[in-house]
Amino acid sequence: xxxxxxxxxxxxxxxxxxxxxxxxxxxxxxxxxxxxxxxxxxxxxxxxxxxxxxxxxxxxxxxxxxxxxxxxxxxxxxxxxxxxxxxxxxxxxxxxxxxxxxxxxxxxxxxxxxxxxxxxxxxxxxxxxxxxxxxxxxxxxxxxxxxxxxxxxxxxxxxxxxxxxxxxxxxxxxxxxxxxxxxxxxxxxxxxxxxxxxxxxxxxxxxxxxxxxxxxxxxxxxxxxxxxxxxxxxxxxxxxxxxxxxxxxxxxxxxxxxxxxxxxxxxxxxxxxxxxxxxxxxxxxxxxxxxxxxxxxxxxxxxxxxxxxxxxxxxxxxxxxxxxxxxxxxxxxxxxxxxxxxxxxxxxxxxxxxxxxxxxxxxxxxxxxxxxxxxxxxxxxxxxxxxxxxxxxxxxxxxxxxxxxxxxxxxxxxxxxxxxxxxxxxxxxxxxxxxxxxxxxxxxxxxxxxxxxxxxxxxxxxxxxxxxxxxxxxx
Numbered sequence: 001x002x003x004x005x006x007x008x009x010x011x012x013x014x015x016x017x018x019x020x021x022x023x024x025x026x027x028x029x030x031x032x033x034x035x036x037x038x039x040x041x042x043x044x045x046x047x048x049x050x051x052x053x054x055x056x057x058x059x060x061x062x063x064x065x066x067x068x069x070x071x072x073x074x075x076x077x078x079x080x081x082x083x084x085x086x087x088x089x090x091x092x093x094x095x096x097x098x099x100x101x102x103x104x105x106x107x108x109x110x111x112x113x114x115x116x117x118x119x120x121x122x123x124x125x126x127x128x129x130x131x132x133x134x135x136x137x138x139x140x141x142x143x144x145x146x147x148x149x150x151x152x153x154x155x156x157x158x159x160x161x162x163x164x165x166x167x168x169x170x171x172x173x174x175x176x177x178x179x180x181x182x183x184x185x186x187x188x189x190x191x192x193x194x195x196x197x198x199x200x201x202x203x204x205x206x207x208x209x210x211x212x213x214x215x216x217x218x219x220x221x222x223x224x225x226x227x228x229x230x231x232x233x234x235x236x237x238x239x240x241x242x243x244x245x246x247x248x249x250x251x252x253x254x255x256x257x258x259x260x261x262x263x264x265x266x267x268x269x270x271x272x273x274x275x276x277x278x279x280x281x282x283x284x285x286x287x288x289x290x291x292x293x294x295x296x297x298x299x300x301x302x303x304x305x306x307x308x309x310x311x312x313x314x315x316x317x318x319x320x321x322x323x324x325x326x327x328x329x330x331x332x333x334x335x336x337x338x339x340x341x342x343x344x345x346x347x348x349x350x351x352x353x354x355x356x357x358x359x360x361x362x363x364x365x366x367x368x369x370x371x372x373x374x375x376x377x378x379x380x381x382x383x384x385x386x387x388x389x390x391x392x393x394x395x396x397x398x399x400x401x402x403x404x405x406x407x408x409x410x411x412x413x414x415x416x417x418x419x420x421x422x423x424x425x426x427x428x429x430x431x432x433x434x435x436x437x438x439x440x441x442x443x444x445x446x447x448x449x450x451x452x453x454x455x456x457x458x459x460x461x462x463x464x465x466x467x468x469x470x471x472x473x474x475x
Contacts, residue, residue, distance in 0.1 A: 031180040032282055033172070033249040034303050035240075037233060038140070040079065040161075041190030041265060042255040044070075044276035045226055053203055054223050058234035059278070062253055066280025067288040069320075073330045073348060074257050074296040077265055077272035078337050080143040082256045082296060087124045087144060089300030089317035092333065093444045095120060097145035099336040102454055104145075107461050116454035118146040122314055125300045126153040126182060132309045135179040137171045139163075140186025161188050163236050170239050180248075182307065187232055190259045194224035206271075207413050208263060210392050214378040215261075222259045250281030250306050252299055262365065262376055263395055266337045268346035268355055269414050273332045279320070293327045293348060294320055316442070331438045335446050339462035340368045341470050343446055347435050352424075353414060354431035355404040363398045367467055391415045405431065 045051045048060040048068060075085040075092055084097035092098045096118045101107060103118040124144075126136040130153075137156040150157055156174035163185055164170075172181050200220045205211045233253065240246040255275040258264040264271035277294070279302070280286075301317035304310075311319065318325055334344040343358040370376045382388050383396035394415075405421075405428050406414040418424040439447065450458075455474045459466050 031308065032306055033181045033183070033245060034306055035181075035236075035249055035251050036184040036299075036303075037187060037236060037251060037253045038184050039187045039189035039229060039253070039255040039276075040141075041257065041259050042226065042229065042276065043190075043222065043258045043264070043271060044274070045223060046230070046276060048278075049276065053198060054227055054230075056226060056230040058230045058237065059253070059276075062233065062237070062251060062280050063278050064287055066251070066278055066284040066286060067290060069277040069279075069294050070289060070291045071348075072254065072275055072277030072294050072296070073332060074255075074273045074275055075332055077257045077267050077332070077334055079141075079256045080145050081333070081335070083141075083143050084145045086256075086296050086300055087126070088120070088122055089125065089297050089304075089312075089315040090122065091297065091316055091331075091442050091444075092145070093335075093446050094316065094442045095122070095146065096445050098333055098446050099145065099450060099454065100338060101143070101458075101461070102145045102336075102450075103147060104457070107457075110461060112457045112460060114453045115457040116451045120146045120148075122312070124148070124153055125303060128304060128309060128312070129182045129307055130155070132307060133179055134307060135172075135175045135177075135181040136183070137174055137181065138184045138186070139171050140184070161186050163187065163232055163239075170243065172243065172245060180307070182303065185236060187229060188225075189229050189255060190222055190225050192225045192228050194221060194228050196220075196224060197227055198223040207391055207415055208395065209261070210379065210382050210388055212378055212382065214374040218261050218375040222261075248282060250279065250284060252303065253278040253280075254296070254299065260370070262370060262379065266334065266340075266368070267364070268332045268334050268344055270353070270408070270412065273346070284321070293330050293350070295327060295330050298327075329434050331435065331442075333444070333446060336450065336458070338369050339458055339466040339468070340366055341468040342366070345435055345439070345444075345446075347431050347438070348408075349431070349434075351407060351409050352427050352431060353404075353406045353408055354428070354435065356432075356435060357400050357402055357404070360400055360402050362468075364395050364400055367465060403428075403432075 046056040046059050048063040074082045076082045078100050080100050081092040081098050085092040088095060105112050105115055130136055136154045138154050139158060140161040171183055175181060198220045200216045203216055203219045203223060205215060209215045240249055254277040258272045263269055297317035298320050301311050301315055302320045305319040328349060330348045332346045334342060345356050347354045379396060383393055403419045405418040405424060407418060419428060452474050455471055459471055459474060
């Protein structure tokens with residue numbers, strides 16, 4: 001972790017939580033609550049986003065009450081780097097939290113003999129809000145890639161996912177005084193077990209997938225989970241109303257990344273990092289639809305602003321509702337996911353998506369957590385049998401290009417790589433420059449290899465599955 005010593009020095013010498021002076025804070029009863037409905041593995045396949053396969057009336061009502069973002073992007077396509085970035089309002093690559101499931105001394109009951117603890121020099125969002133006299137709670141997973149004391153972050157916490165709709169189990173009831181709350185309710189979303197409801201024959205199959213029953217099953221199952229999710233959102237809203245909290249609570253609804261099919265989760269195509277995002281409640285523009293680019297780390301800055309807290313000087317996120325807010329581009333990162341070592345960076349602008357693959361010596365579909373699942377194994381077999389067209393076969397190829405460039409306006413599914421197109425040469429040069437600058441300006445720690453201690457910890461977790469050559473030096 002030596003590489004980010006400079007960043008930590010800057011952060012430690014800057015005000016860690018430049019909140020309002022205590023005597024200038026509004027009275028507790030007048031301050032807004034902020035509730036994050038934090039969903040796992042979910043794309044925006046919802047009726048308020050124009051999808052026609054399922055109806056999502058509760059999510060639609062939330063969108064009608066507030067602002068819906070059509071181009072909200074997460075900083076990574078996998079949970080722990082994203083969660084680490086959002087809870088700090090900083091790029092995971094700037095704080096050493098970019099490798100999936102790093103800085104875990106204990107992982108699924110396995111204690112690490114050696115590991116590489118990541119100590120932050122900045123406060124998290126709940127820590128800042130506690131200083132501003134907010135009650136904080138989290139229900140469900142955390143998965144932060146840094147060392148933390150959970151009791152310093154949350155007044156109330158427990159690890160079970162989902163919303164338990166019983167008066168004694170409602171999370172805001174953990175308050176013992178009249179402080180406003182900042183809460184996170186973690187919902188399983190695309191990971192939930194769902195009853196088969198959606199007709200498998202009617203779901204749309206993107207052009208980068210073969211039209212096969214196993215692929216249709218995975219897509220339809222995701223729609224089934226979205227129906228479950230919509231009902232769960234409805235129960236949360238009703239519980240807030242029953243408690244008399246609805247009118248004074250801002251709800252921030254979003255997903256950590258896209259669904260689990262290949263090319264979505266863990267990758268940086270639109271299906272992996274563009275997510276549903278809705279903010280609704282007092283003071284939020286109603287019925288508004290915004291198509292400007294927003295970043296997941298902006299949700300942290302926006303939350304602090306909603307709570308009347310000044311943004312810390314180190315924070316890279318921005319208040320989405322501040323005058324003059326704009327992002328002309330966004331950068332996402334993919335690094336090690338579970339035992340699969342990779343490095344990809346993506347830049348998104350209004351029109352283009354640029355990806356740089358730093359490890360072209362290995363295929364997209366190197367060994368990964370999806371191995372053995374019907375959709376992936378069918379996809380691999382169809383490729384081996386020569387039954388995929390050029391677009392469908394690209395992701396299964398043993399080779400991948402160093403760079404990819406897509407015109408999102410003309411090619412929203414990102415199927416035509418324009419890197420060698422003279423018509424788009426200027427755009428390619430501009431995207432390269434944006435990424436190069438971002439790597440330097442944000443101190444992208446992905447350019448350094450993981451330490452021996454970090455690799456030993458990953459090797460202990462996944463054993464024989466860890467086949468990348470980087471493990472050889474510590475095996």
